[in-house]
Amino acid sequence: MEICEIFYSVQGEGAFIGRPMIFIRTTGCNIFCSFCDSRYSWEKGKKMSIESIMKEIKKFKCKNVCVTGGEALLQKDIYKLIETLGEKDYAVFLETNGSIKLKETDTIINVVCSPKIVNGKFKVKIREDMVDCWKFVIKTEDDVKKAIEVYEDVADKEQIWLMPQATSREEYLEIAPKVWEWAKKYGVMFSPREHIVLFGQKRMV
Ligand code: SF4
Numbered sequence: 001m002e003i004c005e006i007f008y009s010v011q012g013e014g015a016f017i018g019r020p021m022i023f024i025r026t027t028g029c030n031i032f033c034s035f036c037d038s039r040y041s042w043e044k045g046k047k048m049s050i051e052s053i054m055k056e057i058k059k060f061k062c063k064n065v066c067v068t069g070g071e072a073l074l075q076k077d078i079y080k081l082i083e084t085l086g087e088k089d090y091a092v093f094l095e096t097n098g099s100i101k102l103k104e105t106d107t108i109i110n111v112v113c114s115p116k117i118v119n120g121k122f123k124v125k126i127r128e129d130m131v132d133c134w135k136f137v138i139k140t141e142d143d144v145k146k147a148i149e150v151y152e153d154v155a156d157k158e159q160i161w162l163m164p165q166a167t168s169r170e171e172y173l174e175i176a177p178k179v180w181e182w183a184k185k186y187g188v189m190f191s192p193r194e195h196i197v198l199f200g201q202k203r204m205v
Helices: 050-057 078-087 141-151 169-186 194-199
Strands: 002-010 020-026 064-068 091-096 108-113 133-138 160-164
Touching: 002 050, 002 194, 020 050, 050 078, 064 078, 078 091, 133 141, 133 169, 141 160, 141 169, 160 169, 169 194
Parallel strands: 020 064, 064 091, 091 108, 108 133, 133 160
Antiparallel strands: 002 020
16 A cells, blocks of 8 residues: 555544544545645655554554545555454544545444535545535635535535635634634534644644
8 A cells, every 4th residue: 555654643623623543644646636735645655565554553552543645545455454454443534535435344433525626516426325524625605605505415414514724824723713604604513623723734743
C-alpha cells in the first residue's frame, strides 16, 4: 500500500471529535480540490506492507484507527488492511470522499463521507445507507444550500455536518462563525476543525 503518513493524535473534527486516534493516511486522491488541506497526500508516498503498517501502529497505546487520505479506497489492499485491523481489535473509522463504492464490511464502525462537487454535481458512488455522517466543506451559504438540497432526503439532519473550509487558523476564525450560523439556520450539525485552530497547518498533530 502507498502510505502518506501514520501518526497518533486526537480526532479534531466530526462526530468523534476529541477521541484519541491513530491516523493512517494513504497517498493519492481522485478529486483534486482547490481547497484541499492535505495536498501533500497527493504526492508519492511510502510503500508499506500490511504487516509493516500493523507494526508501526502497535507503537501507540490506542485502539482507534482512522483510515483516511487522500482517498483511502483507491488503495488495492485497503480491505485487507481494514480486516486485519478488525482482527486485532482496533475500532476502524473510515473517511472517504464517497466517489468510490464501498464494499460491505462489518469491520468499519463508522463511515464519514465528505462528498465533493465535480462538474456541478456531487461525485458520489458510495451506497448512502452505508454512510454514518455526511461532512461538507463549507465556504458560502450556497455550499450549504447545495448540500441540504441533495442530502436532506438521504440523511437525518444529525448526520449532516458543516465544516468550515480553511487551511489556516486565520482563515478558520474568519469563516467558522458564518458556518456556525448556517448550521443554526438549517438545523444541521457544525463541525469544528480543532487541529487547525490549535496548530494551523502543522502536520501529524
Ligand atoms: S477529496 Fe479530500 S483529500 Fe481529495 S483533494 Fe478533495 S479535500 Fe483533498
